[in-house]
Amino acid sequence: MSDMQRFKRVLIANRGEIALRIQRACRQLGLETVAVYSEADADSRHVREANVALCIGPAAASKSYLDMEGLLLAAKVTGAGAIHPGYGFLSENAGFADAVEAAGLTFVGPTGDSIRMMGDKITAKRAMRDAGVPCVPGSDGPLPSSAAEVRAVALEVGFPVIVKASGGGGGRGMRVVHSVDELEDAVALTAKEAQQAFGNPTLYLEKYMQKPRHVEVQVLCDTHGTALWLGARDCSLQRRHQKVLEEAPAPGIPPETIAEIGERCVQACRQIGYRGAGTFEFLYEDGIFAFIEMNTRVQVEHPITEETTGIDIVAQQLRVAQGETLDVRQEDILMQGHAIECRLNAEDAATFMPSPGTVTRWDLPGGPGIRVDTHVVNNYTVQPYYDSLIGKIISYGATREQAIARMRVALAEMRVEGISTNIALHQDLLADPQFQEGGVDIHYLERWLAERAPS
Amino acid sequence: MSTVENQVPVFEGIPSSEDLARIADLLVQAGLETIELSDGKGARCFMRVTAPASAVPDAQVATAAVPVEVPSSDIAVKAPYFGVLALTDLAQIGTLVRPGDVVGQMQIGALQVPVTVPVEGTIVDVVGQDGVLTGYGAVVVRVEPAA
Numbered sequence: 001m002s003d004m005q006r007f008k009r010v011l012i013a014n015r016g017e018i019a020l021r022i023q024r025a026c027r028q029l030g031l032e033t034v035a036v037y038s039e040a041d042a043d044s045r046h047v048r049e050a051n052v053a054l055c056i057g058p059a060a061a062s063k064s065y066l067d068m069e070g071l072l073l074a075a076k077v078t079g080a081g082a083i084h085p086g087y088g089f090l091s092e093n094a095g096f097a098d099a100v101e102a103a104g105l106t107f108v109g110p111t112g113d114s115i116r117m118m119g120d121k122i123t124a125k126r127a128m129r130d131a132g133v134p135c136v137p138g139s140d141g142p143l144p145s146s147a148a149e150v151r152a153v154a155l156e157v158g159f160p161v162i163v164k165a166s167g168g169g170g171g172r173g174m175r176v177v178h179s180v181d182e183l184e185d186a187v188a189l190t191a192k193e194a195q196q197a198f199g200n201p202t203l204y205l206e207k208y209m210q211k212p213r214h215v216e217v218q219v220l221c222d223t224h225g226t227a228l229w230l231g232a233r234d235c236s237l238q239r240r241h242q243k244v245l246e247e248a249p250a251p252g253i254p255p256e257t258i259a260e261i262g263e264r265c266v267q268a269c270r271q272i273g274y275r276g277a278g279t280f281e282f283l284y285e286d287g288i289f290a291f292i293e294m295n296t297r298v299q300v301e302h303p304i305t306e307e308t309t310g311i312d313i314v315a316q317q318l319r320v321a322q323g324e325t326l327d328v329r330q331e332d333i334l335m336q337g338h339a340i341e342c343r344l345n346a347e348d349a350a351t352f353m354p355s356p357g358t359v360t361r362w363d364l365p366g367g368p369g370i371r372v373d374t375h376v377v378n379n380y381t382v383q384p385y386y387d388s389l390i391g392k393i394i395s396y397g398a399t400r401e402q403a404i405a406r407m408r409v410a411l412a413e414m415r416v417e418g419i420s421t422n423i424a425l426h427q428d429l430l431a432d433p434q435f436q437e438g439g440v441d442i443h444y445l446e447r448w449l450a451e452r453a454p455s
Numbered sequence: 456m457s458t459v460e461n462q463v464p465v466f467e468g469i470p471s472s473e474d475l476a477r478i479a480d481l482l483v484q485a486g487l488e489t490i491e492l493s494d495g496k497g498a499r500c501f502m503r504v505t506a507p508a509s510a511v512p513d514a515q516v517a518t519a520a521v522p523v524e525v526p527s528s529d530i531a532v533k534a535p536y537f538g539v540l541a542l543t544d545l546a547q548i549g550t551l552v553r554p555g556d557v558v559g560q561m562q563i564g565a566l567q568v569p570v571t572v573p574v575e576g577t578i579v580d581v582v583g584q585d586g587v588l589t590g591y592g593a594v595v596v597r598v599e600p601a602a
Contacts, residue, residue, distance in 0.1 A: 039592050055590030056537050070537075077538060077563045077588060240491075353489065353503070 006322050007081025007106050008032060012046070013071050014086030017391055018298070020046040020375045022084050025314040034078045036071065038064035040383045045375050052078045059385045065089045068096050072103050082106035082321055088387070091297040094119060108321040109276050110296045117272065118294040122166045122204055128291045131268030133280065134261070136290035138206035142166065147184050150205070154183055157207050163187055165194035166202040173197055176208050209290065211441040212283035214238065215250045217258070217265045218305045219278050220316055222326040227269040229262030230309045231335040233301055237429065237445045239352070244422075244445060245429060246301040247340045248308045251400060251438030253284070255335070261289055266330075277302070277317050283442075300343065300392070303373060307339035307396040338400040340407050342426040344374070345388040346419045356384040360418035365410035369396040369403070382419055390421070400438065404430055428452075529579055531594045536561045536568040540589040542581070546596055550578045558596050559583060576600040 009032040012022050019035065023046045026033045035050035040059035047053045056074050057064035064070070066089055075083055083100050085091035091109065098112035109115070118124045122141060129135050139153050143163075154161050154177070163186055165173030173194045177186045187203065195201040218230040234250035235243045249258065265280045279295040302313045311328065320326065346355045358381045364372050374391025376382070382390060393410050397403035411427050432448065434440055482490055489503045534540070538561030546558040552572045559570040570583075576598040583595035 052588075053590075054537055054588065055592055057591050073563045073566065074537065351489065352491065 009034060009080045010082045010084055011036060011075045011078065011080035013083050014089055015041050015044065015065060015386065016389065017373050017375045018086040021373055022086060022314055023050060025312065025318060029315055029318055034080045036074045040385050045377055054078060068099055072099060075105055082108055084108040087297050087300060092119065106321050108317055110274055114272060114274055115296045118296050120166060124294060125291065127272055128268055131271045133264045133268050133291050134289045136206040139204045141204065143203045143205055150187055151180060151183060153205060160208040161205050162208040163190045163203055163205050165190065165198055166204060167198035167200040168194060209283050209285045212285040213439060214442050215284040216279050216281045217262050219265050219269055220313065221269045221274050221276060222320045223275050223323060224325045226326045227266035228326065228328060228330050228333065229266050230305050230311060230333060232258045233304055235301060236440055236442045238442055239445055243301065245342050245426060246304055248304040249335060276320050277313050301341050303371060303392065303394045304339035304341045307394060308335050308337055309333055337396055337398050338403040339394060339396045340403045342393045342407060343389060344391045344393065345422045346382045346390045347388050347422055348420050349422060349424050354384060354388045355420035356382045357419045359416060361415055363415035365393065365413035369406045370410045529597045529599045530574055532558060532570060532572055532596045532598055534561055534570060534589050534591055534593045534595055537589065537591045538563040538568065540583045540585060540587055542583060542585040546581050548578055548581060552576060552578060552598060570595045572598055574598060574600045
C-alpha cells in the first residue's frame with residue numbers, strides 16, 4: 001500500500017471466526033491489529049495473535065461487543081485509526097458508524113447514511129426501485145389508511161399478498177393474506193403488532209412469493225466511483241431464517257441473468273454513493289428476482305464468493321477504507337467453478353440447542369479445494385454467551401459435483417469431540433437427491449427436517 | 456404449542472427476569488421442556504425447564520450463565536474498566552485499607568475510573584503495573600480481609 005495510509009492500526013470490534021478472518025487480512029496488508037474482547041473470550045486465538053489485546057468488559061455483549069462508548073475509548077487508548085465491525089453486533093448500526101467517523105476514526109464499512117437508508121425497508125425498496133433493481137410488486141410505500149384503498153392495492157398486486165411492518169425484518173411483523181375477505185383484519189392486527197414491537201405502525205404490502213429461492217449478489221465499491229458485482233450466492237437452505245449451507249454460483253440460473261441483476265445492483269450503489277462491501281438479497285421464483293434487503297457489511301458466507309472470484313473481500317474492504325482505488329475491472333472478474341460453505345454450529349443435532357463446552361478433539365479436513373475458517377483450536381471452550389457458529393468449511397471445485405464430493409470427504413474427515421455439532425446434518429443434506437439436483441426453495445430445509453423428525 | 460406461542464412475550468434481546476419466569480411458567484403449564492425464541496436476525500434464546508412438575512420451575516438461559524467464583528482467603532480487587540492503570544500511594548504491600556479506599560485509577564484521556572477496595576484488610580499483593588494498559592477485570596491488588 002502507499003505511504004498515504006489513513007490508518008496503520010485496526011481495532012476489530014468482533015469475536016470468533018470473523019475476528020480472526022479480519023486479523024489475517026490486516027496482517028497480510030501490513031496493518032497492526034487491536035483485539036478487544038470480553039472476559040469470556042480471553043483465550044481466543046485472535047486475541048493471542050493480535051498486536052494489542054484489551055479486555056473491555058464482561059461476557060454480556062451489551063457491556064462489551066455492543067458497547068459503543070467503550071469501543072471508541074478502546075480505540076483511543078490503543079491508538080487504533082480504524083474500526084472493522086465484522087458482521088452482527090454493531091456492523092449495521094448507523095449511529096455507531098457516525099460516532100466512529102465523528103471521533104476522527106475510519107469506519108470500515110459504508111457511511112451511517114447508507115446504513116440508515118437500507119435499514120428502513122420502505123426507503124430501501126424505493127431507492128432500489130429508482131435505481132432499476134427489480135422489486136416484488138407491492139404498495140410502493142406505506143399502506144394508505146382507508147380500507148378501500150388498501151383493497152385496491154392488494155387486488156392490483158394479486159393474492160396471496162404479505163403485509164409487512166416497515167420497521168420489521170427477519171420474519172417478524174408480517175402476515176400472509178390469501179383472500180380479500182381476510183385483508184382488513186390482517187392489516188389492523190399487523191399494524192397493532194408493529195406498533196407494539198417496533199414502535200412504528202407503518203405497513204407495506206407485497207406480492208407473496210410461495211416457493212422462492214434466496215439468491216444474493218455481492219458488491220464491492222470504492223470511493224472513486226468504481227462499483228463491482230462479484231456474482232451470486234444461493235442461500236436457500238435456512239432454518240428459522242438462519243442460513244445453514246450456501247453455494248456460489250446459484251445453480252440453474254443463467255450467468256447472463258445474474259450479470260443483468262449484478263449491473264443493476266452496482267448502478268444502485270453508484271446512485272446512493274455506496275462504499276465498501278455489501279450484499280443485495282433477492283427472492284427468486286419462476287425467473288423473477290425481487291429485492292428483499294441490502295446487507296451493508298461483510299457476510300458470513302463471503303468466502304464462497306472469494307473462492308469463485310479470487311478476490312479477497314475483507315482485504316478489499318480495508319483498502320477501500322484507506323481511500324484506495326479498486327484495481328480490478330468488472331470485465332476482469334471471472335466467476336469460475338463452484339464453491340459451497342457449510343456452517344459448523346456447536347449445537348445438538350436433534351434439538352438444535354446450543355452445545356457449549358470444551359472441544360477435546362479438533363481434527364480439520366484438508367486437500368485441494370478445502371478451506372476452513374475457524375477460531376476454534378484444540379481445548380478451546382465454546383462459550384454459551386454468543387451464537388453457536390464455530391467455523392465454516394468451504395469447498396471449491398471446477399464443477400458443482402466436484403465441490404459437493406470434496407465437501408463430503410471433508411465432513412467425513414472432520415473429527416470433533418467434547419461438544420455436539422451439526423456435521424451429520426450437513427452430511428445428510430449433501431446426500432439428499434433434491435439438494436444434489438440443485439435449486440431448492442427457502443422452505444425446503446424446514447420441510448425436510450419436519451419429515452425426518454421422530455413423531 | 457400455539458397457545459404457548461401466543462402468550463410468550465415478543466423476543467427482543469435477552470428477556471427480563473420477569474419475562475423468563477413467565478415463559479418458564481407457560482412451559483410447565485403446557486407440559487413442555489424446551490423453547491427456542493429467535494428474532495430471525497441471528498439472536499436466539501433457548502430455555503430448558505429442568506424442575507419436576509411439583510417444584511418451582513428453574514429456567515436456565517444459555518445466554519445468562521454465571522461463572523462460579525473460586526473461594527480463596529484473600530480478595531482480588533479488579534479493574535472495573537479498562538485503561539492505563541495509575542496506582543495510588545495506597546497500592547503497597549502491607550497497607551491497611553478500608554472499604555472505598557482507592558488503590559488506582561483507570562485512565563483514558565481525561566476519563567478516570569477509580570479502583571476501590573470493597574473490604575477492610577491488608578494489601579498482600581500488588582498485581583497491577585503502574586502506567587500499563589490494563590484490561591477490564593484484571594487483578595490490581597489482593598487484600599487479606601481483617602479478621
